[in-house]
Amino acid sequence: MGALRGSLPDxxxxxxxxKHMESLPGFDKLLQTPWYPGKTFNGLVRLRxxxxxx
Numbered sequence: 001m002g003a004l005r006g007s008l009p010d011x012x013x014x015x016x017x018x019k020h021m022e023s024l025p026g027f028d029k030l031l032q033t034p035w036y037p038g039k040t041f042n043g044l045v046r047l048r049x050x051x052x053x054x
Contacts, residue, residue, distance in 0.1 A: 009017065021027055
């Protein structure tokens with residue numbers, strides 16, 4: 001919740017943030033990368049019961 005405090009970045013800070021992200025290796029290939037490499041997702045998430053009854 002602490003991240004929700006303070007002012008938003010101005011235009012020059014946003015420009016610096018974008019330049020930083022573009023300097024990271026592999027950032028230019030981010031959109032071609034599958035969300036979960038090597039995994040499949042059929043739209044239903046099954047979680048184990050954290051507090052079994054019994």
